[in-house]
Amino acid sequence: MTDTALASICGFAFSGIEAVPVKVEVQLSVGLPSFLVVGLPDKAVNESRERVRAALSAMGLALPAKRIVVNLVPASLMKEGSHFDLPIALALLGVMGLLPGDMAQRYAALGELSLDGGVNPVCGVLPAAMTAAGLSLGLICPASQGVEARWASEDMDILAIRSLPELLNHFRGQQVIDPVELPARMDAGLTALPDLADIRGMETARRALEIAAAGRHSLLMVGPPGAGKSMLAARLPGIMPDLTPTEMLEISRIHSISGLLKDGQPVSRPPFRDPHHSSSPTALSGGGARARPGEVSLAHRGVLFLDELPEFSRSALEILRQPMETGSISIARAAAHVTYPARFQLIAAMNPCKCGYLGDASQECRKAPRCGEDYQARLSGPLLDRVDMAVHVEPMPLNRIAETTGGEASATVAARVREAVARQHDRQGEARNAEAPIDDFRITAAARDFAVQASEKTRLSARGFTRLLRVARTIADLSAAIDVERPHVAEALAYRIRRPGRK
Template identity: 40%
Template sequence: MLIKVYGSAVFGVEATTIVVEVNIDRGIGYHLVGLPDNAIKESNYRIAAALQNNGYKIPGKKITINMAPADLRKEGSAYDLTLALGILAASDQIKSEKIAQYLIMGELSLDGSLQPITGALPIAIKAQEEGFKGFILPKENAKEAAIVGNLEVYGVENIKEVIAYFDEGKPLARTKVDTRKEFQESLNFPEFDFSDVKGQESIKRCMEIAAAGGHNIILIGPPGAGKTMLAKRLPSILPPMTLHEALETTKIHSVVGKVKNMGLMSQRPFRNPHHTISSAALVGGGSYPQPGEISLSHNGVLFLDELPEFERRVLEVMRQPMEDREVTIARARFTVTYPSSFMLVASMNPSPGGYFNDPDAPVTSSPIEMQRYLGKISGPLLDRIDIHIEVTPVPFEKLSEEKKAEPSVEIRKRVTAARELQTKRFKVLEHVHYNAQMNTKQIREFCILDDASKALLKNAMDRLNLSARAYDRILKVARTIADLEGTTDISGNHISEAIQYRSLDREGWLG
């Protein structure tokens, strides 16, 4: 008897429906075809034990299972439940009338209980698109899949529940999520708030500008100056995520199994990888490509602490994704693209010892050592960072103040207002939503300078020997400063402030 059961495979952040065809005929043997990986090939041992421990068995006949499309590589243990139900239905151990109406996924334990899977959200989206009545999956993934409306989602703990549903009509508990309501209720602020930061008013101003325009920023200063503390608080002043951004972000985290029992992500991600990270872990990759840290920080913040300590080749692979806001991983048989529109926040010490031209510092470095240290970061990468700012230690008087600093909620209001101006400005452009995303053509259109501002910028370009890319960065930042003030035109004040935020371009910065 031939039975068709439906599962799904995830490639990138999109799912593809897999038809599992189970045919049972006279003879002996178990043949699994359709490019399964080792985890799927081993499934017959898990399925046999799970069925036996629940009063069923794999029939002693010739079983042929095809996973179509047969030329598409399938991986992982999430097909266990799909294969098991197909075998039961094909051998007439359970009724099969309704089984083709559902997409079924789950990893089996030997006692028949179900382990969570990855990629539940993209699979649920595909199931809805293709008109499946429902999606049966492990209970831990049910809330994540239930984000998708108009799809019946059933979270189950054991294969016995699924068998009872198809064979006896015993109802399963449907998981329902009011996505919009839960999303709105969870738009609270993270635990880190700018009101905790003493002093550092100029740095807070930089962070506000960076958040308002989506600009990349690098903080340069000695240990203990507050670089990490400031970076961790940046998500608290970014505009709240839209429902579309939340769905997009949740899909990426679903692919790597980071959304169990969580549902829709409402907070912008903050990723802080260690400097020993490999290029594949940072940008994504592997034999079966997975999203890397830059994709997991999509719509959020990627914080690279101690930037010069990262391997140079690891940093260099970030250059194209930073420009294109997506990363493409090519393999011989297929290509996967992950979105990677993130804000880069980097921090670094100005020298190997950490202290910059401070005669009282415990460790000092010569200008040559400092040049060599800074030389670990390539010029093209620094050019892609819009704002460079020096962070100096906070004096005792500021640290001991009882007065609270301005809270994140107030800064966020100004940032959101500036972003709304940019949304209106770029409403006819499909892939541009804020100033940092402008290309050269759009910069020439939206960053028009008067003669005085042009002269000021020309003088700075000549004196600092800035590249054409740095010129564009200054104009973008100036546009954002003007947006924060709510002005249409860019003035000389905006240009001069933007020029100040190119610390690493200034001659004599190393003393």
């Protein structure tokens, strides 16, 4: 070995849902024995020195008694996370002459090392594999995440390893690492989801839920405790259509960055997120030390269900306003500025007042109706103006619950929703009605005049008028109508209220 030796391999840093290539360089030079990591590493990356040292020791290898410098290029980009363990170890083995010299030109790597040389799973394998495929590189990753990496490309060379010795033996020809193949795709059927057939009565609420699913509209349900609001929301995913391939890939990247992909399978059904009302604004929007995705991003192309809506902090609720309009959220921090997708479908539920029984003379508190006004005032007007639909959920009398049979099953409603979504795709491509421009909608003159007159009389904003027409277009799609007609606008107007619970 010469006085100075250099080896490198491609690793990754993450910015939002993008994997940024990072060149991991390792240099051995004459000098006092030391092990330095430079290139703006965080604490987890600096701790890689000890994990790499222990892993090599477990393999019976000792670090050379030289000056070891690990440089992470570009140095201006913050490097975070334990996934740099594996590329640092591989570059070090390469500079020690234990791995082929052309490995750096053929592979990228990410993974966390155990002290015994094992390779542990990390976040972000799917976006890393996509970037590696774009660079015409193979990928070395943890064995448990090989399937996740394979979804990025069916042709790239993937080495899914359990330990460093396994990789060394593979390159020496003493062991063959099994190729990673995609498993038979398991259909995400509706059998495991709650069924709408369990709900008795509530025709108006069921109809509103069907419209919301067909057009991906936001929905606010108001009613006393036990009326069935949460029960209805839990059954929304069962009537929503499967994700398109583009949506699957986009959502799976977000969940991969967050470490939420199960068994390497991509997300094939719209996600359903239901954070508790004690969640902080950062938990909803995303951020923190590493600017991770929040609930609004984890619910991208799916449902964000906020139960007991007024119980959320005012600052947390106001965060929802921008992504509900733009479909994305930008997180600006001193050390990071990232943008995550956040086109979620807001489904919210609330009681009409703090005691929950406003309007029921036998149960409401002595502060009624003032308590209801104060409780509903926790929701700002701009936030409510962004909600497409609102419906009052009335509890069914017990005798009717005992006598009434269940309604339509989720499979029946889902079939109508799929047909309505297909009409939207034929008309406006991937955009659903909740986000499509109203110029794409055909509407009769009588329906348009009625919509304008009703909006002026009820003092709807321009945003409210636009959302009214979008809901009417979805109602028309469910009835297979080519043009939006006056009855469609009238039904949409019934769901368009400015303040919940107000008559």
